Amino acid sequence: MDRIAIVGGARLEGEIPISGAKNSAIKLMAASLLSDQPLRLTNMPRLADTRFLGKLLRRLGAAVIEMDGPEGSETVLHTPEITSALAPYDLVRQMRASFNVLGPLIARTGHAKVSLPGGCAIGARPVDLHLKALEALGAHIDLNEGYVYAQAPRGLEGATIAFPFVSVGATEHTMLAAVLADGETVLENAAREPEIVDLAECLNAMGAKVEGAGSPTIRIKGVAKLHGAVHAVVPDRIETGAFACAVAMAGGDVTLTQSRPEHVRALLDAMAAAGVELDETVDTIRVRRGAGRLKAADITTEPYPGLATDLQSPFMALMTMAQGVSVIRETIFENRFMHVPELARLGADISIAGNEARVTGVEALTGAQVMATDLRASVSLVIAGLAAKGETVVNRVYHLDRGFERLEQKLGACGANVRRISGDQEEAA
Numbered sequence: 331m332d333r334i335a336i337v338g339g340a341r342l343e344g345e346i347p348i349s350g351a352k353n354s355a356i357k358l359m360a361a362s363l364l365s366d367q368p369l370r371l372t373n374m375p376r377l378a379d380t381r382f383l384g385k386l387l388r389r390l391g392a393a394v395i396e397m398d399g400p401e402g403s404e405t406v407l408h409t410p411e412i413t414s415a416l417a418p419y420d421l422v423r424q425m426r427a428s429f430n431v432l433g434p435l436i437a438r439t440g441h442a443k444v445s446l447p448g449g450c451a452i453g454a455r456p457v458d459l460h461l462k463a464l465e466a467l468g469a470h471i472d473l474n475e476g477y478v479y480a481q482a483p484r485g486l487e488g489a490t491i492a493f494p495f496v497s498v499g500a501t502e503h504t505m506l507a508a509v510l511a512d513g514e515t516v517l518e519n520a521a522r523e524p525e526i527v528d529l530a531e532c533l534n535a536m537g538a539k540v541e542g543a544g545s546p547t548i549r550i551k552g553v554a555k556l557h558g559a560v561h562a563v564v565p566d567r568i569e570t571g572a573f574a575c576a577v578a579m580a581g582g583d584v585t586l587t588q589s590r591p592e593h594v595r596a597l598l599d600a601m602a603a604a605g606v607e608l609d610e611t612v613d614t615i616r617v618r619r620g621a622g623r624l625k626a627a628d629i630t631t632e633p634y635p636g637l638a639t640d641l642q643s644p645f646m647a648l649m650t651m652a653q654g655v656s657v658i659r660e661t662i663f664e665n666r667f668m669h670v671p672e673l674a675r676l677g678a679d680i681s682i683a684g685n686e687a688r689v690t691g692v693e694a695l696t697g698a699q700v701m702a703t704d705l706r707a708s709v710s711l712v713i714a715g716l717a718a719k720g721e722t723v724v725n726r727v728y729h730l731d732r733g734f735e736r737l738e739q740k741l742g743a744c745g746a747n748v749r750r751i752s753g754d755q756e757e758a759a
C-alpha cells in the first residue's frame with residue numbers, strides 16, 4: 331500500500347488547476363446507461379473511483395474509452411445494449427456510488443439486480459430514500475440476500491416525491507430514473523448541490539426535460555428516449571476547498587484555477603473570517619496567508635449552499651493551529667470525526683462532544699505516522715502535515731487516490747515537500 335510523506339514548513343507559491351468533480355463524474359457515467367448512443371464527458375478526473383465505475387459499466391455492456399483530448403481528459407461511454415442488468419456485490423461494495431446504476435438499469439431495461447452497498451466507515455448511510463423513490467415511480471422492489479431485485483416491466487411512471495430530508499444521492503438517483511418515466515415527476519425537498527445541476531445539464535443535453543435543478547423543487551417531464559451528448563464535468567468544489575485550506579495552512583500565495591468560487595462560498599466565508607486573504611474571479615481563487623497565525627472560526631456542515639461535510643476535516647486541520655477555540659459541528663453524517671485521533675497524533679488539541687468538535691489552536695504541530703481512515707479524513711492529514719515540524723507519513727493513501735487526482739504532484743509543483751512511497755518499492759526493498 332502506498333504512503334505519502336510530507337516534510338512540513340515549505341510555503342506554497344504558484345497555481346493549482348482544479349480537476350472535474352469526482353462526485354459528479356460518477357453520476358454522469360451512470361447516466362450514460364440511459365441511452366444507446368455515446369456520451370462524451372470532458373474535464374474528467376482520473377481517479378480510482380472513476381476507473382472502478384468504468385469496470386462495472388463494462389460488465390453491464392458499456393464500452394468505456396478514456397483519452398486525453400485538447401481540453402484535458404475525456405471519457406466516452408457507449409452502451410448500445412445492456413448485456414447484463416446485474417451489479418454484483420464485489421463491485422458495489424468497493425464503491426458505494428455504484429449503486430446509482432440501479433435507476434438507469436430499471437429505466438432502460440425494466441429490470442435490475444443490484445447489490446446493496448452495505449455499511450461504510452462514515453456511519454450507516456442507508457439507501458431507503460433511493461428505494462422509496464424508485465417504488466414511487468412504479469418499480470417493484472424486493473430485497474433478498476443483500477440484493478435489490480427491481481422490476482418495472484411496463485416502464486416507470488412519473489410521480490410526486492417529497493423527500494423527508496435532503497439527500498444528494500437519492501435526488502440524483504431519482505433523476506436518473508425519472509427522465510425516462512412516463513409523465514411528470516416532481517421532486518420536493520431536493521438536494522441543491524452543484525453536482526445536481528451538473529447532472530441535470532448533462533441529462534438535458536441528452537434530450538431529457540429537467541427543470542429547477544439547484545432549487546428545492548425539480549420537475550422532470552419523462553421522454554421516451556435519450557440520445558448522445560458532450561458534457562464538461564463541473565469543477566470539483568471539494569478539491570477546491572481542500573487545496574484552499576492546504577495553502578492557508580502552509581502559508582504562501584497560490585491561485586486555484588479552473589474552479590468555481592461560488593460553489594465554495596460557505597468555506598471561503600469561514601476562511602476569510604479566520605484571516606485568510608482571498609481574491610476571486612469567476613473561475614479562479616487566489617489564496618494568501620502571511621506569517622501571522624489565523625484566528626479561530628466556527629463552522630456547521632449543512633446541505634448546499636451550506637458548508638459541505640466533505641470540507642469539514644480540511645477546515646478542522648486548518649483550525650488546529652489557529653489562535654483561539656473553533657467549534658466545528660457536523661450535521662450530515664455520524665462518525666465523521668475519525669480524523670480527530672490522527673490529528674491529535676500530530677499534536678492537535680481537539681475534544682469531541684456528540685456532533686461537536688472543539689479545536690483549541692496550538693502554536694505548532696509535529697510530524698508523525700498517521701493513518702488515513704477515509705477519503706475526506708485523509709486529506710486533512712496531508713494539510714496538517716504541510717505545517718507540522720518534521721516528517722508526517724500518511725498511511726493507507728488509497729483513500730486519497732479515490733478522490734484526489736495527482737495530489738502530491740499538484741502540491742509539489744507549488745513547492746510542498748511531498749513524496750509518494752510506493753508499496754511495491756518497499757516490498758521489493
Ligand code: UD1
Nearest residue numbers: 353427455456457458459460497498499500639640662663
Ligand atoms: C454524497 C457525496 C458525499 C457527500 C454527501 C453529502 C457522492 C458520491 N457522495 O453522498 O461525498 O459527503 O453527498 O454532501 O456524491 N440518507 C439516508 N437514506 C438514504 C440516503 C441518505 O438516511 O436513502 C442519509 C445519509 O445517511 C446521510 C444523509 O442522508 O446522513 C445525507 O446523505 P446523502 O446526501 O444521501 O449523501 P450521499 O449521496 O451518500
